[in-house]
Amino acid sequence: MNQAKCLLSIAFFGAIGGCLRYFIGIAFPFMGTIVVNLLGCFLLGFLTFLWLNFHTVASWLSLGLGSGFVGSFTTFSGFCLDNVKLLLAHQMFTAAGYICLSIVGGWLAAKLGMTVGIYVGQRLQLGKDK
Numbered sequence: 840m841n842q843a844k845c846l847l848s849i850a851f852f853g854a855i856g857g858c859l860r861y862f863i864g865i866a867f868p869f870m871g872t873i874v875v876n877l878l879g880c881f882l883l884g885f886l887t888f889l890w891l892n893f894h895t896v897a898s899w900l901s902l903g904l905g906s907g908f909v910g911s912f913t914t915f916s917g918f919c920l921d922n923v924k925l926l927l928a929h930q931m932f933t934a935a936g937y938i939c940l941s942i943v944g945g946w947l948a949a950k951l952g953m954t955v956g957i958y959v960g961q962r963l964q965l966g967k968d969k
Contacts, residue, residue: 841899848903849910856912872917873941879913880945884952885959892960 864871886904890896918941925934 844899845902848899849907852903852907853911856908856910860912860914869921872914872921873937873944876913876915876918876941877944877948879909880948881952882912883909884949885956886952888953888956889960889963890956892957893963 860871860875863875867874883905886901886909890901922934922937925931925937
């Protein structure tokens with residue numbers, strides 16, 4: 840039963856993440872991929888370090904939000920395709936900037952998410968101890 844609950848959670852949250860990814864792509868036609876990837880880096884860093892400090896998260900929820908939601912929300916394939924299109928259009932400077940912004944921005948977003956997750960987790964833990 841636990842494995843079925845995990846799979847259902849991944850499917851449920853994955854559907855939500857995929858739909859949200861689609862709508863962000865419509866709202867930001869060219870920048871949609873970078874927006875979702877940076878948000879995804881932040882969210883995964885935040886959730887991971889929040890859960891490390893606040894241990895009451897069920898595994899089915901952790902898998903649903905991490906693998907399901909963030910996994911379907913972010914898009915490495917979209918990132919690669921965007922760069923191939925830029926290179927084919929001979930926009931080398933834009934492609935290099937896009938790659939650098941994605942990698943450095945993703946790392947910084949994950950680090951920020953980690954920091955915020957630790958802070959929120961500690962605050963929740965302190966409130967629980969009272």
